[in-house]
Amino acid sequence: MPSLSNHQQTNLLLPPHCRPKTRCSLGNFAGFANSSGSQRKALKNSGRYSRLVHVRVQTTRQNPAMTTKHGDVKIFEGIQDLTTSLADYISERADAAVKDRGSFSIALSGGSLISTMSKLYEPPYNKIIDWSKWHVFWADERVVPRNHPDSNYKLAKDGLLSKVPIIPGQVYSINDSLSADAAAEDYEFGLRQLVKTRIVDAASSSDSPKFDLILLGMGPDGHIASLFPGHPLTHEKDKWIASIKDSPKPPPERITFTFPVINSAANVAMVITGSNKADVLQKAFGEKQDTGVLPVQMVDPTEGNLVWFLDKPAASKL
Template identity: 35%
Template sequence: MTNERRVIVHADNSSLASAVAARFITKTVDLIAEFDEASVVLTGGTMGSAVLAAINLSPARDSVDWSRVNVWWGDERWLPAGDPDRNDTQAREALLDHVPLDPHRVHAFAASDSGLELDEASEAYAAELAAHSPANASIPHFDITFLGMGPDGHIASLFPERGGVREREKTVIPVRKSPKPPPERLSLTLPSINSSARVWLVLAGADKASALGLTLAGVSVNEVPAAGVEGRRTTLFFVDASAAAQVPEHLITPGQFWTGADDHGLEL
């Protein structure tokens, strides 16, 4: 199947993180068996870190050949290396430092103390993406891209009513005057995100309910950037019950959207 868009509802954020972790492990094992590697794009935020921590705690964690996993990030905060608010720092603490990854397959954004300016760091990450891409392409093959979503509907560091969400040519952009701190960031663009075979949005909390409802109702991408997310094969919204509170009932129907109880046979 292609262009599937589904909502999977779990009772709370703990069961949500555990369920997504289990799916990730299963899918990654399958991808490596079929293609000899798997590429994942990580996100930050509370649930992004919670999923990685749940993967680390899973008894099945070591069934993954981590040396065959390529790791990228969807966005990063322009802060010094090792800063606790950087997405890569949080990912390393939650999972990456606990598994035998090949360091050459881990592609972090440059830090603010790297000697590069923000624009240069954006160009450097774009060049790194291109260097690991198929011929005549500017983005590697991404198997799974994780995203969070803010209460305003932002994804990665693409914010409502900002030029970044409308960028269609570049693969990576510098972000200035972000409406949430820190003000300077780096982000993949929407076309880069949507190049992924699978996009998994993981959301928890009542403060996400309105934005999720608007996303599924098809509002403009300029107003709610999450509305523009569409993986090439599947776009899955893994949510807790609080975040699902404003999802219109007619959207949670077989054939279009599923709840956690109905997701057997879901294309991972």
């Protein structure tokens, strides 16, 4: 890890390309209601993210800053500072996307991520975000009923989406009556229709969707979404959405975005908290690859930007 400095952060956040404003509705995507509108600070545009480019890192409460090749890294003293900064960041990305394309496509994951988004349903964010322009997806989902405690949809609905007014047809959950394979195929089919109509932007260098923002957490083993260390799905090149039936973390059956989709996003935010993540983050940010590449190390947007939101315990070994 490069040495620490006292420089302030330089954001490298690119707005997505302009696309025509269109709408569609897909019966095989389920939805419910959400809320509001986004006028935040202007987006800073200072070039394309690259792992070969060193960028400065923001820390809070007078923590020293550090320079890293792994993207724009923000380290926070406490969870409250992290959640406020994350709310600012999401609000800014949403505002930029709506101004550029007339809609905002965001993909969520599970775990503790939703709790870190809690500021969004509080003032001022619940009033300034244009929730009617949001289109919400899941980067991974457990193949369980939508009212099941293991459902990422239920987690997001209970923890955020039911507290803000999103249009019902713009929240795209999986068809929970299908098998894992069929649910993955169905979700990809629906996503392809939304890319055709530009509700979700299209990557310029491939046929992949270009989400305005993908929010990801990380497991203590370095997995992201439902892409686990050593699993063949980490090398999937063709499918946008894949099924997994042997997840090492229960429940075993899931669907997940693949790396072609994750790395085509305009913005990817890694939100990682807790001291149990410190060892794997140390490895992910290190120079040595002694036991193979972790899934978290494979997050590398080709047309976009990577931002890390870390609390001090998670970043304690960097």
